[in-house]
Amino acid sequence: MTSDELARLAVHGVPDDVAWRWPGSYTVVAADDDGRTTIWTDVGGACPIYTLTVDGGVYWSSSSRALAGLTGNHIDPDWLAAWLAARGVSPLVDGRSAFTNVAALPAGHRVSVSANGTVDAQRVWWPRPRHADHVARLRHELTAAVALRVDVAESPTADLSGGYDSTSLVLLAAERLHPGRAVTGVTLHPDGITTGGDASYARLAGRMPGIDHQWLPLGAEHRPFGELDRVPVTDEPAPSALGYASFRAQLEWLRERRASDCHMTGDGGDALxxxxxxxxxxxxxxxxxxxxxxxxxxxxxxxxxxxxxxxxxxxxxxxxxxxxxxxxxxxxxxxxxxxxxxxxxxxxxxxxxxxxxxxxxxxxxxxxxxxxxxxxxxxxxxxxxxxxxxxxxxxMATTGRTARADVELAAWSGVPLHNPFLDSRLIDVCLSVPLADRRGPAEYKPLMRAAFDDLFPEPLKRRVSKGDMTPDYYQGLRANLAAVTDMADGRLAELRLASPAVLRRIIPLAAAGVPAAYGALETAISAEVWLRAIDTAPAVPWEAAKSIREAA
Structure with missing residues (x-):
């Protein structure tokens, strides 16, 4: 959005499609002279907005934890219970956050907050089926999403895992920047192993002009379930919490070796x-x-x-x-x-x-x-x-909000994390494909493959699945078994949501590679890590201040 476009909105009013009018993930907030605030939330939930009704009015913030600081920083045990037992059932917690009495505004809505404390939300976005060149539209919007980031970044970086999603972002960035500049594509790999599986696909893509391909080796100290006591506080449990040791190592490398001021990932691509x-x-x-x-x-x-x-x-x-x-x-x-x-x-x-x-x-x-x-x-x-x-x-709304927790983790390490697949315009394009034009679930990302036919290396275009990181998590659990076992008698037990005795029984089974035991354990440890981070971090402080209107 340019300054001229912003000025036109101020003069002529804000249209309801404002949240998906331009590339990027953003929310729009307009404050009227009568004390009313109107918020247009993004389509993908990547820029969540929360509200808290207290003291006869409504506070709003992009952080639920910040608002919770006003009322004692209390966890909502109902939200947490649903996250633990029914994470894929979003209607259970629609409108809620992880903190008591802090509400989450729905994605794709216009929300009006009045001076007397009323909140009115109206959905303004629905994907409308369009009969168009869906391949060209996907390519155009993803190109615009990448350009938005790399055009203003001095040192752009991106994951280069070898999958469709991250590879498309790196190749588009390289196409945009070459020949004057380059994007750094980072491939994580076990120390000493740079061939086979995902690494082979990443190597092929990394040879393209405009890509500075870097290999980041991970040793035993970077295994999953390590450094769990160092995971920073976030608004909700972060997807990368259990793998924080490697995530932090990557972020620190990006900051110290590349001074990254924009790091892109393919998060959200699978769901979209x-x-x-x-x-x-x-x-x-x-x-x-x-x-x-x-x-x-x-x-x-x-x-x-x-x-x-x-x-x-x-x-x-x-x-x-x-x-x-x-x-x-x-x-x-x-x-x-x-x-x-x-x-x-x-x-x-x-x-x-x-x-x-x-x-x-x-x-x-x-x-x-x-x-x-x-x-x-x-x-x-x-x-x-x-x-x-x-x-x-x-x-997508749930995926975007959840991915926001990883953005918060990265911010603690000083790296701005971006997830272009969660941009509102891109979601609108992909969800506007009519039912008759959609391909079945058995086909692996045919729209993506067609959209990047000229950029993807031939072997990558023939790919029909993605790599499996599960063995790494089993190894990490075995290496950190004592620390994980100590978590059985933790905050979940205090909240009477988990049985410590049962947790202690399934932890060694999960470490031995029993899939059902590992699946049951993963959510418990993620929640426990998050709860401990909440307990150790100071509550967000608030202080009273006069508004601009009052000061005048």
């Missing part, structure tokens, strides 16, 4: 570009039976499942709404170990309480589910073109 399995239910719902059967067969082959159960799931889900699906969540909350099978066609993953969950945790989540069912009946499906679009919009 990959078609969810729910799409199969949409095909049934819209009576595209032939294509539904064909795509279910392809998906069954990829997920290594039988065709008929998946087809049955697609038919059942086609007859439900997003709110109806919460009834299934309520049922699964009563059944320990009821995990969704890989590839299931459903609105939400099975919300199975982990084995260490207490009755109190399950009761909290069940109450949230009941409340969400009652609240959702009147608006379910309003103005959404199909199930897939509604689902993806919700997932």
């Amino acid at each position: 570009i990959c078609t969810p399995a729910l799409f199969l239910a949409d095909l049934v719902r819209t009576r595209r039976y032939g294509r539904a059967l064909a795509d279910v067969m392809r998906w069954a082959r990829l997920a290594r499942r039988s065709v008929f159960p998946l087809l049955g799931a697609a038919v059942r889900t086609a007859r439900t709404t997003r709110t109806d699906a919460l009834d299934t969540v309520l049922t699964s909350l009563a059944e320990f170990g009821s995990q969704a099978a890989i590839g299931d066609v459903a609105w939400f993953p099975a919300a199975s309480p982990p084995s260490w969950a207490t009755d109190g945790l399950r009761e909290r989540v069940a109450a949230l589910a009941s409340s969400a069912i009652n609240a959702g009946r009147s608006t379910d499906g309003d103005d959404w073109p199909d199930f897939t679009t509604q689902h993806m919009a919700s997932v």
Whole structure:
């Protein structure tokens, strides 16, 4: 946005498409003379805004923890319970934050905050199906998103993992900067191993003009579950918390060796570009039976499942709404170990309480589910073109807000972290692809592959999956077993959300490589690390000050 464009908004008023009118992730705030504040939230949730009603008025902030400093810095145990047992079921915590009484404004909305403390939110963004050249539109918007960052950065850097998402960002940056400048592409790798798997794809891309390809070796000291006592405080548990040792090492290298003032990652790309399995239910719902059967067969082959159960799931889900699906969540909350099978066609993953969950945790989540069912009946499906679009919009809003915690982690190390795939315009483009033009979930990012056909090296274009980091986490858990075990009797136990005895039993099983045990443990340790960071960090201080209007 230029200064002239900003001036026009001040004179002519702010249109409701302002939050996705320009490239980037941003919110827009307008303050009127009558004391009313209007906030247009971004589409992808990457720039969240929170409110707190207290002292007869409403405070708002880009940090929920900052607002919590006004009321004692109390964790919301209901939000935390839902995060632990039903992280993929966003309706349970819509409008809430991780802190008591601090509300989260919804993505893609216009929110009016009056001087007397009322808050009114109206959705102003829906993706409208467009019959257009979707490949060209994706390429154009991602190019603009990258240009926005690298044009103003003195030392731009980016992940270069070898996957589609990070590679596309690096190649676009190089195309923009070459021949006068270069982008530093950073590939993390186990010390002494720079061939095979993702590294081979990264090496091919790193040879392109305009890329300064750097290899950053990681040793035993950088394994996951290390340095958990050093994880900085964030608004909610950060995705990179368990891998903080390597994340911090990368950030420090970027700051000290490259003076990075803009580091781009491909976070959010999978959620945005990959078609969810729910799409199969949409095909049934819209009576595209032939294509539904064909795509279910392809998906069954990829997920290594039988065709008929998946087809049955697609038919059942086609007859439900997003709110109806919460009834299934309520049922699964009563059944320990009821995990969704890989590839299931459903609105939400099975919300199975982990084995260490207490009755109190399950009761909290069940109450949230009941409340969400009652609240959702009147608006379910309003103005959404199909199930897939509604689902993806919700997932992107959650993904963006969660990724914000990693941005906070990076800020503590002095590196500005950017996630272009969470930009509002890019989300609008990808979610405006009509149902008939979408490719099935069995195809690996065909839109991305087509959009970068001229840039991707040939071997990368043939890639049909991404690398697996799970073995590294098992090794890291074994190396840090004592420290992790000490966390069993921690804050989750104090909040009566976790059973310390059960946690102590599953920790060695997870370290031994039992997948179910590791899956149950990962969320508990992430939450415990975050709670300890909250406890040790000082609350955000506030002090009274006169507004500009009062001072005048």
